[in-house]
Amino acid sequence: MNKKRPLYTSYANSILLETALLNKGTAFTASERLEFNLDGLLPTVVETIDDQEKRVYHQFSELRNDLNKHIFLRNIQDTNETLYFNMLTKHLEEMMPIIYTPIVGLACQQFSRIYRRKRGLFLSYPDRDKMSDMLKNLDKRNVKVIVVTDSERILGLGDQGIGGMGIPIGKLSLYSGCGGISPAYTLPIALDVGTNNQDLLDDPMYMGWRHERVTGEEYFNFVDLFIQGVKRRWPGVLVQFEDFAQGNATPLLKKYQHQICCFNDDIQGTASVTAGILLAACQVYNSSITDQRIVFIGGGSAGCGIAEQIVKHMIKEGLSEEQALSRIYLFTHHGLLTTDMDHLLDFQQKFARDPNEISAWSSNGQAVSLLDLVRESKPSILIGVSGQAGLMTESVIKTMYAHCSKPIVLPLSNPTSHVEALPEDVIRWTDGNAIVATGSPFAPVEYQDMQKVIVQCNNSYIFPGIGLGVIASQATRVTDTMFIVASEALAECSPLVNGTGNDLLPALSQLREVSLYIALAVGLQAIEEDVAPAVSRAELEQNIQANFWSPEYREYRRKR
Ligand SMILES: O=C([O-])CC(=O)C(=O)O
Numbered sequence: 001m002n003k004k005r006p007l008y009t010s011y012a013n014s015i016l017l018e019t020a021l022l023n024k025g026t027a028f029t030a031s032e033r034l035e036f037n038l039d040g041l042l043p044t045v046v047e048t049i050d051d052q053e054k055r056v057y058h059q060f061s062e063l064r065n066d067l068n069k070h071i072f073l074r075n076i077q078d079t080n081e082t083l084y085f086n087m088l089t090k091h092l093e094e095m096m097p098i099i100y101t102p103i104v105g106l107a108c109q110q111f112s113r114i115y116r117r118k119r120g121l122f123l124s125y126p127d128r129d130k131m132s133d134m135l136k137n138l139d140k141r142n143v144k145v146i147v148v149t150d151s152e153r154i155l156g157l158g159d160q161g162i163g164g165m166g167i168p169i170g171k172l173s174l175y176s177g178c179g180g181i182s183p184a185y186t187l188p189i190a191l192d193v194g195t196n197n198q199d200l201l202d203d204p205m206y207m208g209w210r211h212e213r214v215t216g217e218e219y220f221n222f223v224d225l226f227i228q229g230v231k232r233r234w235p236g237v238l239v240q241f242e243d244f245a246q247g248n249a250t251p252l253l254k255k256y257q258h259q260i261c262c263f264n265d266d267i268q269g270t271a272s273v274t275a276g277i278l279l280a281a282c283q284v285y286n287s288s289i290t291d292q293r294i295v296f297i298g299g300g301s302a303g304c305g306i307a308e309q310i311v312k313h314m315i316k317e318g319l320s321e322e323q324a325l326s327r328i329y330l331f332t333h334h335g336l337l338t339t340d341m342d343h344l345l346d347f348q349q350k351f352a353r354d355p356n357e358i359s360a361w362s363s364n365g366q367a368v369s370l371l372d373l374v375r376e377s378k379p380s381i382l383i384g385v386s387g388q389a390g391l392m393t394e395s396v397i398k399t400m401y402a403h404c405s406k407p408i409v410l411p412l413s414n415p416t417s418h419v420e421a422l423p424e425d426v427i428r429w430t431d432g433n434a435i436v437a438t439g440s441p442f443a444p445v446e447y448q449d450m451q452k453v454i455v456q457c458n459n460s461y462i463f464p465g466i467g468l469g470v471i472a473s474q475a476t477r478v479t480d481t482m483f484i485v486a487s488e489a490l491a492e493c494s495p496l497v498n499g500t501g502n503d504l505l506p507a508l509s510q511l512r513e514v515s516l517y518i519a520l521a522v523g524l525q526a527i528e529e530d531v532a533p534a535v536s537r538a539e540l541e542q543n544i545q546a547n548f549w550s551p552e553y554r555e556y557r558r559k560r
């Protein structure tokens with residue numbers, strides 16, 4: 001809902017035009033131009049935001065190169081945020097791949113080369129004694145959502161040093177563009193704890209701290225300084241951890257999820273969207289999540305996060321934990337995880353299988369291969385979270401299909417170059433019978449006379465709605481159950497499930513509606529779990545609407 005009240009500001013002259021959150025450019029009216037000493041600083045004509053949007057969209061459309069398109073959009077964002085989000089919401093499907101996955105990956109890799117202007121906070125380890133000052137220097141009094149990364153695992157691209165800042169910026173664009181959180185309330189943060197990326201360390205243009213990564217106690221103490229500082233500066237703020245390496249992601253989540261309002265998007269957001277897709281697919285097939293057998297390729301924190309959440313849904317649907325776990329197999333670069341392996345990570349333990357159970361599965365007397373596993377365990381669902389291209393080979397998919405006439409195949413690794421299989425291949429290898437969803441966007445696949453839409457199984461379906469729900473309900477914690485209800489809400493939005501269309505998930509252009517729907521479920525759950533003030537459903541709905549920002553200009557008055 002757009003706030004129609006006038007906005008009072010003491011900024012004037014070119015300062016007003018150079019403040020991206022307030023700038024309206026040629027849309028300042030004649031009386032505002034007089035009031036704010038803007039006469040002469042702008043071309044004569046007074047335009048509407050639609051006029052401006054047409055011009056910038058035309059400029060955008062003239063560009064041929066995706067990275068240049070990204071730079072162009074970021075530039076509009078840095079000069080006029082309202083116009084940027086107005087254009088983004090009008091062309092979400094076209095622009096999402098530019099400001100978000102996959103092109104944002106390239107922008108992170110090239111960050112120090114394409115850098116233009118300041119945005120967000122860079123908190124570097126050598127400045128750790130100045131943490132409070134750095135947080136104070138940012139002149140946003142009312143930050144409600146922070147997305148923070150230490151850039152060690154940017155998408156599937158690994159350590160990008162401070163270049164990882166592109167990710168929090170992109171995620172927060174979706175918070176505002178899809179989740180209706182005003183950009184006045186958002187803050188991207190890069191923790192600069194060094195980089196182990198030698199190319200960056202050797203690059204004379206690299207703009208981060210030229211030092212190997214700080215690790216262990218020093219690292220965790222630094223993150224803690226940051227968290228405590230944020231708690232003092234913006235009490236109650238929602239913190240989204242993004243693209244931390246798996247060795248740190250789970251410990252940080254475990255440490256802080258009961259201390260502050262926070263979540264890890266790669267673990268919990270990815271799990272939630274995947275579970276939502278699986279719930280929807282099960283409903284379409286008239287089966288239950290409890291009937292599925294699932295093989296994961298990759299067993300890192302994201303994969304285990306998905307597995308954890310699937311287990312919770314299975315238990316909710318009546319299985320014991322043991323029964324649920326018996327339906328899940330994790331295959332990593334060490335092979336199928338079994339209890340006799342000595343390098344299992346904490347979060348992998350419960351998914352490890354009894355080696356006796358699988359001892360006869362190998363076809364050549366060696367370790368069980370992925371193909372052996374698929375042949376013997378007969379999965380109905382195959383999930384790729386390996387970060388490695390091509391692991392879902394033709395023989396793997398065909399073997400799966402031989403045992404399951406309607407396979408669900410999710411090659412989720414990002415960006416596009418890291419996908420485990422191309423959707424068109426999976427569809428061909430399964431005679432058009434597979435449901436395929438990917439982490440990065442893919443064009444629809446033509447198969448015989450059908451056009452198959454490839455659903456994007458990306459956490460962007462979930463985190464904007466979680467954020468909106470948390471903010472509107474004033475939740476003080478993000479609980480696991482909020483992600484469970486978010487998945488169920490997402491499944492209810494499935495056009496195939498609710499009979500409004502032929503696709504498994506709503507189009508990206510519907511993300512605003514989806515986020516509103518998820519926010520309500522999340523807010524209700526927060527109230528139910530007593531982590532948010534008790535209000536009626538109607539009041540919560542009202543709060544969600546009141547918090548839902550629309551990228552339109554307001555009338556300005558001078559604050560004296
Ligand atoms: O950013 C995305 O597209 C999804 C995500 O969180 C990741 O791959 O790390």
Ligand SMILES: [Mg+2]
Binds near residue numbers: 155242243265266
């Ligand atoms: Mg991520």
